[in-house]
Amino acid sequence: MSENAARKEEIKKLTTELDGLRSDNVVTNEKIEEMQREHDMISEMSAAEDARADATELRKVLGEKESRRDSLEKELETLKKLANIIWGEADESDDHIVPYPEIKTDIHQGTLGSSSKFDTIEGQSASESGTNSWPDLSLSSAAKIDQDFLGSFDDLDRIFSNDDPIFGYVSFENSDALWSSKDTSNSSVPLHLETPNQANALRNRSEPLGIEVEYNATGTTFNLGYSIDRITPAEKEQQDFGQNNQLKAQKKSHDKIDGKALQEFYGSWSPSSITSGQFQNQLETLLEFRFPFSPFNEVGTSESSDSHPKSVTFLAMEEDKYAKELEVAVRVVHVACALCGRVQERLLETSNDHVVSKDDDSPVTVADFSVQATISWFLSEIFGVQNVSIVAEEDIQTISKDESAGLLEDVVNTVNESLAFASKYGLQSPETTLGSSEILEAIARCNSTGGPSGRYWVLDPVDGTLGFVRGDQYAVALALIEDGKVVLGVLGCPNYPVKTEWLNYHYQHHQTTPQSSLTTPDTGGKGCVLYAKRGSGEAWLQSLIDGEKMLEWPNRARLIRVSSIDDPALATLCEPVERANSNHSFTAGLAHSVGLKKQPLRVHSMVKYAAIARGDAEIFMKFAKCSYKEKIWDHAAGVVIVEEAGGVVTDAGGRPLDFSKGMYLEGLDRGIIACSGVTLHEKFIGAVYASWDSSNL
Numbered sequence: 001m002s003e004n005a006a007r008k009e010e011i012k013k014l015t016t017e018l019d020g021l022r023s024d025n026v027v028t029n030e031k032i033e034e035m036q037r038e039h040d041m042i043s044e045m046s047a048a049e050d051a052r053a054d055a056t057e058l059r060k061v062l063g064e065k066e067s068r069r070d071s072l073e074k075e076l077e078t079l080k081k082l083a084n085i086i087w088g089e090a091d092e093s094d095d096h097i098v099p100y101p102e103i104k105t106d107i108h109q110g111t112l113g114s115s116s117k118f119d120t121i122e123g124q125s126a127s128e129s130g131t132n133s134w135p136d137l138s139l140s141s142a143a144k145i146d147q148d149f150l151g152s153f154d155d156l157d158r159i160f161s162n163d164d165p166i167f168g169y170v171s172f173e174n175s176d177a178l179w180s181s182k183d184t185s186n187s188s189v190p191l192h193l194e195t196p197n198q199a200n201a202l203r204n205r206s207e208p209l210g211i212e213v214e215y216n217a218t219g220t221t222f223n224l225g226y227s228i229d230r231i232t233p234a235e236k237e238q239q240d241f242g243q244n245n246q247l248k249a250q251k252k253s254h255d256k257i258d259g260k261a262l263q264e265f266y267g268s269w270s271p272s273s274i275t276s277g278q279f280q281n282q283l284e285t286l287l288e289f290r291f292p293f294s295p296f297n298e299v300g301t302s303e304s305s306d307s308h309p310k311s312v313t314f315l316a317m318e319e320d321k322y323a324k325e326l327e328v329a330v331r332v333v334h335v336a337c338a339l340c341g342r343v344q345e346r347l348l349e350t351s352n353d354h355v356v357s358k359d360d361d362s363p364v365t366v367a368d369f370s371v372q373a374t375i376s377w378f379l380s381e382i383f384g385v386q387n388v389s390i391v392a393e394e395d396i397q398t399i400s401k402d403e404s405a406g407l408l409e410d411v412v413n414t415v416n417e418s419l420a421f422a423s424k425y426g427l428q429s430p431e432t433t434l435g436s437s438e439i440l441e442a443i444a445r446c447n448s449t450g451g452p453s454g455r456y457w458v459l460d461p462v463d464g465t466l467g468f469v470r471g472d473q474y475a476v477a478l479a480l481i482e483d484g485k486v487v488l489g490v491l492g493c494p495n496y497p498v499k500t501e502w503l504n505y506h507y508q509h510h511q512t513t514p515q516s517s518l519t520t521p522d523t524g525g526k527g528c529v530l531y532a533k534r535g536s537g538e539a540w541l542q543s544l545i546d547g548e549k550m551l552e553w554p555n556r557a558r559l560i561r562v563s564s565i566d567d568p569a570l571a572t573l574c575e576p577v578e579r580a581n582s583n584h585s586f587t588a589g590l591a592h593s594v595g596l597k598k599q600p601l602r603v604h605s606m607v608k609y610a611a612i613a614r615g616d617a618e619i620f621m622k623f624a625k626c627s628y629k630e631k632i633w634d635h636a637a638g639v640v641i642v643e644e645a646g647g648v649v650t651d652a653g654g655r656p657l658d659f660s661k662g663m664y665l666e667g668l669d670r671g672i673i674a675c676s677g678v679t680l681h682e683k684f685i686g687a688v689y690a691s692w693d694s695s696n697l
């Protein structure tokens with residue numbers, strides 16, 4: 001074979017090999033690509049795996065964030081609700097039982113027209129209005145009432161046609177001896193809002209309410225000393241701080257009831273049209289109507305007097321009856337006031353921690369539970385748990401909830417802190433601190449529902465909780481009821497100093513007066529405790545105890561009397577701050593028709609009763625919605641204090657409040673009217689009736 005042929009052969013072989021290699025290369029490349037694809041797929045899958053893991057993690061975080069957001073939203077909602085409860089004002093809805101809106105008084109024209117003008121009055125706060133008076137309504141409703149209402153007291157007619165003797169027999173010495181409201185009419189003294197010294201404050205408030213009738217119940221005639229003699233300057237001096245029960249005898253005056261004035265008042269009622277028996281019954285009823293605090297129904301019936309003439313029973317009146325109860329009640333209310341003062345300060349310094357809303361959307365605080373637990377514990381310790389029955393506002397439902405654990409802890413600490421101060425108030429602390437179960441038990445023990453018989457305490461631990469959380473007025477109210485009658489009342493008013501103008505903080509601007517600024521040498525402390533015993537004809541005031549001082553009993557109290565002002569133009573009306581709690585339009589209408597000129601004083605809580613008893617205001621009215629039932633703990637203590645200080649408290653129909661029907665003031669006619677004296681009282685009752693009659697025309 002030639003060299004060329006061998007080379008050709010080799011080239012051919014190499015070419016074949018090359019082709020083989022090329023084809024291998026293609027396969028390899030395909031394999032590589034395939035492997036690459038596989039690799040990519042694996043990477044993607046792993047990335048996806050990672051992504052999935054990330055996504056799961058993110059979802060978890062998101063879930064946590066969402067649930068945090070939900071709980072924050074919920075918290076915000078609760079806070080908003082609470083803030084609204086505390087600072088908001090529910091609109092006055094139409095279900096108040098009041099006819100005034102239909103009266104259509106046009107304040108500009110002086111003719112009948114729209115009633116909405118009254119709403120413009122109430123829309124203004126005392127500070128906003130820039131005036132110190134009711135608007136000058138040109139229609140004289142007052143005059144209208146004088147003519148109209150006498151003939152249209154349907155309820156009185158109903159009372160007058162009742163033959164049942166209520167009080168036994170009333171005999172009058174002569175026909176002039178029926179009524180003495182005039183006695184007080186020319187003794188009006190301007191109200192001093194700023195009273196630098198307590199003795200002066202008293203001098204302006206001591207004009208009497210005069211009535212005395214002879215009551216012949218068991219054949220023995222005796223005098224009922226419900227009139228307080230005009231107090232001489234020397235006697236007034238005795239009422240200063242530090243004076244004790246020296247003025248008791250002063251209630252034994254012998255003013256006569258002026259029959260002429262009585263007939264003027266009930267002008268349309270004709271005595272000749274009824275039998276003499278009816279006449280007698282009407283007079284008896286009238287006495288109840290005008291003097292619901294009369295011993296006829298309050299004191300005279302509370303004691304069995306079979307073996308004694310009633311006169312003896314009444315005059316002896318067991319000076320010491322309820323003495324221990326009164327002393328203990330005053331001491332524990334002092335403890336409670338100090339407790340509340342500390343809690344309120346903490347509350348205002350920090351936030352509304354431990355203010356919670358109850359199931360009925362009303363606020364309740366650590367103070368409400370702590371006061372109830374403290375007072376319940378003291379009463380049980382002192383009188384024996386088996387002898388103590390308490391009707392009180394709080395139960396353990398709210399505080400026993402899981403979410404209230406912090407609140408309960410705070411209550412336990414607050415109660416123990418207060419009990420540690422017991423000796424300052426002449427009371428004994430427990431040997432060891434109380435645990436949560438003992439405290440819950442003390443709160444839960446206040447589960448009496450009241451009623452017509454037996455003895456029970458009535459407690460509103462913090463009345464005016466809204467005022468309390470706003471840094472404003474509130475009261476601790478403790479009363480003792482026996483057989484349906486309030487026999488003792490103690491009202492602690494921790495933010496009610498002698499200076500009356502502090503009553504009306506500008507709560508609407510969320511301003512609070514620093515507690516420390518309320519205590520100055522001439523105010524005698526920033527707060528006070530008022531108390532009265534039924535039938536004593538006396539109501540007393542003590543300053544709260546400052547610093548290291550100890551509570552002295554029975555000293556360091558001064559006698560208080562209602563204001564002597566009976567001229568509506570000089571009188572001050574007190575009413576609830578919350579429009580939801582009382583119809584401001586209606587009270588504005590009544591006030592206008594009676595002739596009030598001053599702006600109403602809007603005050604939280606039973607401090608309003610205290611203001612009447614102290615003579616700082618002359619009228620307190622509350623007209624709640626018809627769906628609302630007044631509770632006994634919101635009135636019991638205040639009513640007896642006002643009455644013993646010389647005032648009159650009835651429902652809007654002129655009847656005494658009935659505390660014998662359980663937790664509620666059952667049978668309450670429309671609203672509550674408390675006045676410093678009969679003259680104003682009868683005018684307001686008359687105005688209510690006139691308003692009803694007008695609305696039914």
Ligand SMILES: Nc1ncnc2c1ncn2[C@@H]1O[C@H](COP(=O)(O)O)[C@@H](OP(=O)(O)O)[C@H]1O
Pocket residue numbers: 362393460462463464465466575576577578580581582603604605606624625628631634
């Ligand atoms: N709708 C309503 N109408 C009338 N009174 C009401 C009311 N809701 C609550 N109250 C009562 O009014 C009291 C406060 O009175 P005032 O409005 O005169 O300050 C409250 O006392 P507490 O604060 O102890 O619950 C409560 O008992």
Ligand SMILES: [Mg+2]
Pocket residue numbers: 460462463464633634
């Ligand atoms: Mg209350």
